[in-house]
Amino acid sequence: MTRTVFTGGQVFDGTGSAAFPGDVVLEGDRIVEVRVGRHEVPDGAVAVDVTGHTVMPGLIESHAHLTFPSAVGHIDPRFNPPVDVSFFRHIEGFESELARTERNAAILLDAGFTSAYSAGSLLPMPVEPVVRDKIRAGVIPGPRLLAAAAERDNHPQRPDGHFEADWQGPEACATWVREHAAQGFDSVKFLVSNDDVFVPGGSHMTQYTAEELNAAGQAARETGVWLNGHCQSPESVKLAVKAGFRSIYHCTYADEEALDLLESVKDFAFVSPAPGIIYANVYEGEEFGITSEVARTMGSVDALDGMRAIYPEICKRGIRALIGGDYGFPNNPIGRNARDLGLFVRELGYSPVEALVAATQYGGQLMGMGDELGLLKPGYLADLLVVEGDPTTDVTLLEDADNLAFIVQGGAFHKSPSPLAA
Ligand SMILES: [Zn+2]
16 A cells, blocks of 8 residues: 655644644555654655645534535525524425535535534434435545434424424433434434523523433433533533533533533533634624624624633633534534634634644544544544644634645545645
């Protein structure tokens, strides 16, 4: 097998150490060597001169919504809650949703995200497992994907208006988990708290009981799926931790007790603040009808303040907070996900290296592949980027795909500036 050596550049290996001059050697789908300093390129190896660039692990999105309609170059104003949700009246069926999700997967990979953990589907259809499997089979381009079921709220009136008998209660929650596990989903998402976006004051409403969530947790352990929770209120964070949820999203209004609980499960659980959408609502929504008044009503102004208060503390306590989340809205389209890195630095108090670790090492752990994904280390999968400049001093370089000279996934060159890809 031919060896490829990225040489002449800086290496950021994802561990949190500073970037260093070095070489990264690939063979097949793996990284076989990471060498500090400059070395002779061995006979028969292909040398790629990456002077002026940084080699780093591929980015990992922790809270993807590939079924959301808006992506860079494909803005769909019909899914723009609370201003417009007419999207739901135009759902065409499995084929269209599949096609859109595949398009979004390709756009996310083009943005440098070589893996993505889904935080939930918009639709009660098993689109994501199909997309995951097609990517895995090498049939379509996209990030390595873990598929999540449709987001479950706890109101018996379903989006199409009908009432579902026996929607609530522990048994219904456990059944939901078992059914989605049987359909091949990797995780199941519960809207443990409501959200100001859906109902005024919703972010402070916890809509599941401990009994319901514990039953879901038990079913998840039995069937081998992970649980994701949309958790804004302090109570929702606490209930989710106690029920064994693994991805606990937002945590915007977590109190001291909720933080202590999160810290107690920090080797197991992950949090994702999803600052991109909140920032976009507060500062960049005007064009889509999200005026400052609307942003305030939908809770985004408070949410940004909440995140700014809590995430420096989450970082300090060593709770793994990850980048990404809630891209897919008109003012926050899929493909712009790397913006979260800059928001971690500017809004949440992370250093550039801490933000990069959140986007790489922690992402690999979230994917359940921490022993082979998210770091540049011998034996790890060759998922990496070659970035013009030094993202360890300026993470915003990652926002512009023109700065991504190479995108490599499993040793295959998805993007390359020269015919060398062949
Ligand atoms: Zn979300």
